[in-house]
Amino acid sequence: xxxxxxFRCAYCGACVxxxxxxxxxxxxxxxxxxxxxCNGCKACVNICPVGALELxxxxxxx
Numbered sequence: 001x002x003x004x005x006x007f008r009c010a011y012c013g014a015c016v017x018x019x020x021x022x023x024x025x026x027x028x029x030x031x032x033x034x035x036x037x038c039n040g041c042k043a044c045v046n047i048c049p050v051g052a053l054e055l056x057x058x059x060x061x062x
Contacts, residue, residue, distance in 0.1 A: 002054075014044075
């Protein structure tokens with residue numbers, strides 16, 4: 001699951017432009033993430049200039 005730190009996010013749209021599955025959408029000053037579309041490629045995590053995105057694995061066992 002892709003998580004966004006909304007306090008850190010600059011809402012620059014860089015993540016939107018690199019997402020190959022269109023899972024991220026910039027709506028004004030808000031980012032919406034469609035988890036069902038995310039393939040976990042981390043392109044958005046790698047491009048984010050402020051480190052506001054994190055990919056976590058919900059299925060990861062403790």
